[in-house]
Amino acid sequence: MFAWLFLWLVLGIWLIVGAFAYVVWKRRRQPARHRRWWVLGMCTGAVGYVHTLAYGFALTRPTEVCGQRTFDDDFPLSYVRVDMFPPRLACYWTDSAAYGPSHPTAAGTWLLWCAAALLVAGTVSRAITLSSRTPRWARAGTVLAPAVAAAIWATGIAPLMRLSAVDLHNECFRWQVAHLHSAPSGEIVHTERGFLPPAVDCVFTDGTASLIRVETLGLSCCLSVFLICCAALRLLKAPMPL
Incomplete structure (x- = not known):
């Protein structure tokens, strides 16, 4: 439980530091719009990927990450599914049929999709101009x-x-x-x-x-x-x- 809160805290710090660095870079360099989106996309993708790895893709123990959901074993873990692209860790419990699986890496996955959207937007902006x-x-x-x-x-x-x-x-x-x-x-x-x-x-x-x-x-x-x-x-x- 404490590891879960710590990773969310680190993610928030990364996002705040990255946003500050981006604002400073934009004011000093005055880059074109497509370059701004490219930089935002690459930084967001890096943060999302590192956050996802921290949850067990590189640690090779995803069942321990999924095991943090309950301590009294009311809903035993059925199995764990690891997808490499887009990177995702899904925990399937005995009640997942009714409520769906839990996704500890959801924040990192969404950041990676946002990064992909920003990179595509920057490429489209470059192609249009x-x-x-x-x-x-x-x-x-x-x-x-x-x-x-x-x-x-x-x-x-x-x-x-x-x-x-x-x-x-x-x-x-x-x-x-x-x-x-x-x-x-x-x-x-x-x-x-x-x-x-x-x-x-x-x-x-x-x-x-x-x-x-x-x-x-x-x-x-x-x-x-x-x-x-x-x-x-x-x-x-x-x-x-x-």
Whole structure:
């Protein structure tokens, strides 16, 4: 318990010191807007990653971090899940089915996502301010579309791809219960996974359901936007025929 409070205290000190250093740097150097966002993104990412490591990724004892939740063993720990990207430590208890798992590294994970958003914003700002006759929306789209696709993959597809066969089977069962009126009502036969195109399917005795249908649609939209922006950059950059 004291270690948990100490890490939150250290995180607060890091953020205050970093904010002070950023304000001093901005007043002295007067950097461009995209450089400000880049520096903010890199510093925020460093703080978030170090904070996440402090919770057990590098200490190789995540069960001890999760064990700080209770002392009377009212809700025994079921298992621990460690994800490297985005870095996350999830503690699954016997009551997690109703209330969800606990995430001791939530603060560091959110800081890392904020850092990624700041870096993308700085890159988009730089692309827009470039001296070019190509439209700004096309330049911004070539950066935003891959960034959104990466976020969709990291949050919605990659976690399912890393699951074991048993965990994926349980995930299919939870999906079936959550979509009781629209999901197939038969028993789960097996699961199927694929990378190109991405697919995570639950095969039932009376049908097949995809767990990443929305994510696949999002990836398709990102690819379409990226191709349209690249085509616009190519066509509008070409010299006009005489």
